[in-house]
Amino acid sequence: MDVKELHSLHAQEANPVEQLYRSYRTLAFSIAYRMLGTVSDAEDAVQDLFADMVGRNLDDVRHIKAYIAKWMTNRCLNVLQSSRRTRETYFGEWLPEPIVEQGEQPDQVAERADSLSYAYMVMLERMTPMERAVFLLREVFEYEYEEIADTVGKSTSNCRKILSRAKEHAREYSPSASQDTEARRTLVSKFVTAFQQYDMEALLSLLSEDVRLTTDGGGKVHAAMRPIIGRSRVLRLLTSPKAFVALRSWDLSFTMVNTSMNMVYREQGVVKAVCCCELTAKQDRISNVYVIFNPDKLDHISL
CATH class of the missing domain: 3.10.450.50 (Nuclear Transport Factor 2; Chain: A,)
Structure with a gap:
């Protein structure tokens, strides 16, 4: 689903979602791209997120940023789980898709930080999907352990252990x-x-x-x-x-x-x-x- 199709869904109800899309699409893409390592899959996940919001009652959502992070993280975990066999049988070495900057692309080149460098993306591929999720939420997006635990469905102590394992994969990486x-x-x-x-x-x-x-x-x-x-x-x-x-x-x-x-x-x-x-x-x-x-x-x- 592309942006035009998203905007055509239930036009009257979509206005609040369009506002959320403009405000949070960068965050959503940032999570998805770092988790999945592919631009096309990340863009699909972003569109699915906001399409899912159309028609939903979001009045009870107290923290929309946390809602988006949780939805996107779990969507990416599901995608990685379903694509695991494809990755395992991939012919040769699997490298992340590069983001080539072409003019102003706020979705893709936002947060111009070390955590979007190609070397960083390769480093993330050494982690399991769950390690990657916990690592990104803590180290990049600076979530508290309680927030991470709620997002990935683990206890805070378990999240700490997962982060410790993830950091082992990141030891050789230099910003x-x-x-x-x-x-x-x-x-x-x-x-x-x-x-x-x-x-x-x-x-x-x-x-x-x-x-x-x-x-x-x-x-x-x-x-x-x-x-x-x-x-x-x-x-x-x-x-x-x-x-x-x-x-x-x-x-x-x-x-x-x-x-x-x-x-x-x-x-x-x-x-x-x-x-x-x-x-x-x-x-x-x-x-x-x-x-x-x-x-x-x-x-x-x-x-």
Whole structure:
């Protein structure tokens, strides 16, 4: 259901819902995208939320923000549960859909914080759905444990334990790794130039010793089945005359992706790949390179 269809439902009753939509769609999308990792599913969840409100008596809802957070969180948990088998049988590595900033898109690029960076989204994928829900509600949206417990249907003590487990997955994540600083932009630009020119010496100076290269083709585009780990292995692949031939031939643009400058590759105007880099905590080397080739994860981007 799109926005126009939503607005056509019971026009007289929809006016209050339209106001809620304008006020809270950013919050709803923020929860859904971080939970699901896909733009299209997040947008569907947002539309379903407000469509569900049409015709409902919301007079008894004392805290609409808490109501929306609870509804959206549980909807996302259900979606993740039903899609678990699809994720488990996914061909190769599953990476989140990138958000490419195009002008003013308040739903998608609001809350320009570390918690929307691509590295952060990848980190969230290491958690179980329940861990992710509790972690986001506490660490990003700053809910009290009592509110989290009511939202996810767990006791407060259980939520504390779940958060502790979730934080184990977040230990290696560094907020500074994705901050869009001038130093980061310079390093990423140097990396792209070295990659385009097969410059092994330059790449050697730019990659961390334990760098990881992760590609996602979804079985539709040729990509490595597993991450390539270690500077020597990544270096061999990046400088191989047989690897990434098409990527080097496509039109490249430096674009804001998930709040940081990254790379978008196009062929005749069609987005063919998005490449995101994660830096070390000191922002002096590249620690992760993520390349999304799967067309299903790029078709929402129009540049």
